[in-house]
Amino acid sequence: MTAGTPATRRVAAYARVSTDNDEQLSSYEAQVDYYTRHIKSNPAWEFVEVYADEGISATSTKKREGFNRMIADALIGKIDLIITKSVSRFARNTVDTLSTVRQLKEKGVEVYFEKENIHTMDSKGELLITIMSSLAQEESRSISENVTWGQRKRFADGKISLPYGRFLGYEKGDDGLPKIVESEAKTVRLIYKLFLEGKTPSGIARHLTKSSILTPSGKQKWQTSTVTSILQNEKYKGDAMLQKTFTVDFLTKKKKVNEGEIPQYYVENSHPAIITPEVFDLVQHELKKRKNAKGYKTGGGCFSGKIICGECGGFFGSKVWHSTSKYRRTIWQCNHKFKNNNKCQTPHLYEDKIKEAFLDTFNSLLENKGEILQNYEAIINDLTDTSEFEKESAKFQSESEVAAELLRKCVEENAHSALDQGEYQQHYTSLVERYEAAKKGLDEIDNKRLERNAKRESIGAFIRMLEKSDTLLTEFDEELWNATVDAVTVHPEHEIVFTFKDGMELNSKI
Structure with missing residues (x-):
């Protein structure tokens, strides 16, 4: 029999897993195998293909190549029936599922959801479409409400709940709000301090484990992910992002990260802060900076992550020469010196020479201390002015609200009446792009504000340290080094440039 005759249905299947661990990937392979055999075993069916997306999130529509290809094939008449595991595994959300099912139905293509x-x-199927229409309306409200992301908005009741049993630094107070546990808050502040001094989260984890400081859950060994989570959690500066996760299945209590399915709300000053907002912003800025840095890593030394190769932009790392003899010395050289075809010509540096150069350079600052401090008032005033950002932010916020409301109306109209799904998808996509462009603009403004606040805090810390230093240095001070030096750039011919945290650059020979 030929394809397309009444007795033969052209059948395809869709399989997807949402993570990339081994267990889920074996499940993915099993699904492909199962659907292939299942379709081929039915004499009334003609096997088309098992379309699949491996190891991706359902919300990542751009990466769902298998799904998008299957729908395109179905719409041009290559498929009569699509089999898939469940409604939740089919499209990224109810809004998409409703539109896709309607599109396929218009072309006479059936979808079979096995689980349901x-x-x-x-x-x-008609009942399912009715239910999905109702759910799509709810989701369209969420789209509109999601405009509150990032807004400094306080809930009327202000009730914030934390998982106190595994959350370092807080306990539940008598008023039901988080209360600082000072003995634990010291560890949180130490983590932030060590990070700003140049240590990586993994280095901090090793330090805390070695110091016998217990983890939030009372364990001996610290994980890098725990340190990173503490460094990124806005609750330590007294704010709270609500609904970061939500329950997908109320029977199994399964939760997932909120990627826009339900509204999130940012509550400012919801509870006492352990870390100042300025220090928190400085850490977020430093996290981004290190993420983009070439080969950033630190060991236990204060020079790790500070010394940069002027040729390739990579970091210097330490090596010990003559480790077992009396001539033992620690040297620093570019980590990429021997990795490239064109070897970096920057010299290696002896640790004691770096210290000497810092003493000379910082003492030259102290000799001009009065003049330097006098010029800072105007600089700080310039850096604290965020009025230009406020105007731009208001413009993007207004645009995102307009786009979100248009999106809501678009989805609601499609839920009430079956529109031409091709035209609907085109209109919906253009509104999503408009909304996402406005959100991107808001994010960029937030990043600029973050950079400005971080710079202001760095300059403030530099000034405070400079004001405290009354006499010329006679020996290397590690705390002073960490507090004042942002980077040391090494050039050939033993030329080095100290960049201080206020942005000032001073040349030196080594």
Whole structure:
């Protein structure tokens, strides 16, 4: 029999897993194998293909190449029936599922959801579409409400709940709000301090484990992920992002990260802060900076992550020469010196010479201390002015609200009446792009504000340290080094440039 005759249905299947661990990938392979055998075993069916997306999130529509290709094939008449595991595994959300099912139905293509035992062409399928229409309306409200992301908005009741049993630094107070546990808050502040001094989260984890400081859950060994989570959690500066996760299945209590399915709200000053907002912003800025840095890593030394090769832009790392003899010395050289075809010509540096150069350079600052401090008032005033950002932020916020409301109306109209799904998808996509462009603009403004606040805090710390230093240095001070030096750039011919945290650059020979 030929394809397309009444007795032969051209059948395809769709399989997807949402993570990339081994267990889920074996499940993915099993699904592909199962659907291939299942379709081929039915004499009334002609096997088309098992379309699949491996190891990706359902919300990542741009990466769902298998799904998008299957829908395109179905719409041009290559498929009569699509089999898939469940409604939740089919499209990224109810809004998309409703539109896709309607599009396919218009072209006479049926979808069978195994778990729910629903065929979209029968009466149960009609009921499913009715239910999805209702859910799509709810989701469209969420789209509109998601405009509150990032807004400094306080809930009327202000009730914030934390998982106190595994959250370092807080306990539940008598008023039901988080209360600082000072003995634990010291560890949180230490983590932030060590990070700003140049240590990586993994280095901090090793330090805390070695110091016998217990983890939030009371364990001996610290994980890098725990340190990173503490460094990124806004609750330590007294704010709270609500609904970061939500329950997907109320029976299994399964939760997932909120990627826009339900509204999130940012509550400012919701509880006492352990870390000042300025220090928190400085850490977020430093995290981004290190992420983009070439080969950033630190060991235990204060020079790690500070010394940069002027040729390749990579960091210097330490090596010990003559480790077992009396001539033992620690040297620093570019980590990429021997990795490139064109070897970096920057010299290696002896640790004691770096210290000497710092003493000379910082003492030259102290000799001009009065003049330097006098010029800072105007600089700080310039850096604290965020009025230009406020105007731009208001403009993007207004645009995102307009786009979100248009999106809501678009989805609601499609839920109430079956529009031409091609035209609907085109209109919906253009509104999503408009909304996302406004959100991107808001994010960029927030990043600029973050950079400005971080710079202001760095300059403030530099000034405070300079004001405290009354006499010329006679020996290397590690705390002073960490507090004042942002980077040391090494050039050939033993030329080095100290960049201080206020942005000032001073040349030196080594």
